[in-house]
Amino acid sequence: MQKSGVGITITQHILNQQRQYPEATGAFTNLLNELIVAAKVISREVNKAGLVDILGSTGEINIQEEQVQKLDVFANRVIIERMQHIGELCCMGSEEVADLINIPSQYPKGNYILLFDPLDGSSNIDVNVSIGTIFSIYRRTNEGSDEVLLDEVLQRGIKQVAAGYFIYGSSTIMVYTTGNGTGVHGFTLYPSVGEFLLSHENIKIPEKGKIYSVNEGNYNYWDEKTRALVDYFKAKDKETGRPYTSRYVGSLVADFHRNLLKGGIFMYPADLKDPKKPHGKLRLMVEANPLAMVVQEAGGYASDGQGPILEVEPKELHQRTPLFIGSKRDVELAEEFISGKRS
Ligand code: AHG
Ligand code: MN
Numbered sequence: 001m002q003k004s005g006v007g008i009t010i011t012q013h014i015l016n017q018q019r020q021y022p023e024a025t026g027a028f029t030n031l032l033n034e035l036i037v038a039a040k041v042i043s044r045e046v047n048k049a050g051l052v053d054i055l056g057s058t059g060e061i062n063i064q065e066e067q068v069q070k071l072d073v074f075a076n077r078v079i080i081e082r083m084q085h086i087g088e089l090c091c092m093g094s095e096e097v098a099d100l101i102n103i104p105s106q107y108p109k110g111n112y113i114l115l116f117d118p119l120d121g122s123s124n125i126d127v128n129v130s131i132g133t134i135f136s137i138y139r140r141t142n143e144g145s146d147e148v149l150l151d152e153v154l155q156r157g158i159k160q161v162a163a164g165y166f167i168y169g170s171s172t173i174m175v176y177t178t179g180n181g182t183g184v185h186g187f188t189l190y191p192s193v194g195e196f197l198l199s200h201e202n203i204k205i206p207e208k209g210k211i212y213s214v215n216e217g218n219y220n221y222w223d224e225k226t227r228a229l230v231d232y233f234k235a236k237d238k239e240t241g242r243p244y245t246s247r248y249v250g251s252l253v254a255d256f257h258r259n260l261l262k263g264g265i266f267m268y269p270a271d272l273k274d275p276k277k278p279h280g281k282l283r284l285m286v287e288a289n290p291l292a293m294v295v296q297e298a299g300g301y302a303s304d305g306q307g308p309i310l311e312v313e314p315k316e317l318h319q320r321t322p323l324f325i326g327s328k329r330d331v332e333l334a335e336e337f338i339s340g341k342r343s
């Protein structure tokens, strides 16, 4: 049976949502539409990555001291160039850029802030495994002012007005939410037509899953609580559906998307591998917060092990955080282990 509205274009869907807010100016719709164009350009480039001489690293190191791949640079540039001129943003923040990205003075400014991970899972580019783009949108807090301060950007995840991701996989899919009960919706790109069509209406994550996703190679870098948690998922117990099965792609968007649809938990815990990164690898503002908003709207939960990700007060743009995200009951259980309430 066909679900209501399945097959409508994303543009139509955004416009339908906008109509529910008579006070809406269209600014947000304009912003999202332009972001979709950027993602289509990135998707096209990702799809032909094996055909053209774009593979391999540029030899540069990004500000997080990780190897930058050419497609990261490309995706970062496409998003900045497309988004800076539309007049809806006051600034941007990217995983690939150390400081806030200002809107050049020749363009009009708006009241939204766009934070993004231009290409997530970049170690998978060369091996044809799913990668993605993650985005997070806030309203600025000081609308009158000419200058945008970092303080305006460092808002808790709960303040996001929209968040989502594009996954460049067997198909290109966009998943996004504007929160507040509007639901999480997925749109699949119909490549020859160039349109995203509604394919996953009102996604709900199962309350409990059967999958755990974690880089278990880090086991010996974890503390005892984290080891106990992962041991728990692997232990045999018929009543609680254990052992769970393990799935780990190594692209957060891909691991997250699978667990969103099937249920389960993704974890990137704190580890002792690199003393410079005591909070694990993932970034609060461009990875954890947007996916936390999506998962919460879908009925799931995201925690840093102590409490909700969406309540964390950010102190810096590139702050890292441990992340436990997915089915509500699985993540609550993880939180009990990590916060020491259970062992
Ligand atoms: P990015 O490619 O944007 O730097 O992010 C990579 C992240 C994330 O996508 C993934 O979950 C994680 O790195 C995998 O890390 P490990 O290789 O340490 O498991
Ligand atoms: Mn990433």
Ligand code: MN
Residues within 6 Å of the ligand: 072, 095, 117, 118, 119, 120, 121, 122
């Ligand atoms: Mn990235």
